Amino acid sequence: MRVIICLFIISFFSLDAKAQNNVGITPLHEFFQKNADSTYILQFVGTFNIPSYRILSKVGDTITTYTYKSNTKLDHKVKNIPKAFRDMFLKKNGNLIYFIPVDINVFFNPHYLSLDSLNQFWSKSSKLKMWDINDDKIDGEGCGEKHSRYAISDGGEIYLHLITKDSIKELFFYAPDYYNEKCPGRKGRKAIIDLWDLFDTYFKVETRY
Numbered sequence: 001m002r003v004i005i006c007l008f009i010i011s012f013f014s015l016d017a018k019a020q021n022n023v024g025i026t027p028l029h030e031f032f033q034k035n036a037d038s039t040y041i042l043q044f045v046g047t048f049n050i051p052s053y054r055i056l057s058k059v060g061d062t063i064t065t066y067t068y069k070s071n072t073k074l075d076h077k078v079k080n081i082p083k084a085f086r087d088m089f090l091k092k093n094g095n096l097i098y099f100i101p102v103d104i105n106v107f108f109n110p111h112y113l114s115l116d117s118l119n120q121f122w123s124k125s126s127k128l129k130m131w132d133i134n135d136d137k138i139d140g141e142g143c144g145e146k147h148s149r150y151a152i153s154d155g156g157e158i159y160l161h162l163i164t165k166d167s168i169k170e171l172f173f174y175a176p177d178y179y180n181e182k183c184p185g186r187k188g189r190k191a192i193i194d195l196w197d198l199f200d201t202y203f204k205v206e207t208r209y
Helices: 002-020 025-036 076-080 084-099 115-127 145-150 176-182 187-203
Strands: 040-043 053-059 062-068 108-111 157-164 168-174
Touching: 025 040, 025 053, 025 168, 040 187, 053 115, 053 145, 053 187, 062 168, 062 187, 108 187, 115 187, 145 176, 157 187, 168 187, 176 187
Parallel strands: none
Antiparallel strands: 040 053, 040 157, 053 062, 062 108, 157 168
């Protein structure tokens, strides 16, 4: 019995450690620093902390987009797969993303856009001047002590990594949509919302929450 309990504890903390590695600078970020000129990597971290990234990158005059996310979705022919096999496929693939480093692997894929869309995407992103904004690490989370009644603890986190050959700059925002509504006026918070909406447009993402 003690052996089982110990194994459970080890597995639990191992999973937690792996999940923690999904936030911050990963081998994926380092790959883009080494192989691209300029890159945006946008990440939303919610309740289950499933690794999920959307990427806009430029090498010379070539602009490309990518995703890093779970690939467990089955097509409409799923009904032809016996339930036991279907469940195991989803279980194994669904858990795998937690246990391998965020890197160039099976979860990393190109996101194809037209040349015009790529140029527009890059131009619009550049106009937001994300390099110059303050994030919550500088301005503070929430609405401040005077409006503490608005504080929440179940909001999502947004991370933006701005990557060049020389540096990786991380910006962090907690529940920016919610706090922008409750206490508007912060430029950095408005900028990350605008950038996320722009990524939604070109990545066809329905919602972030």
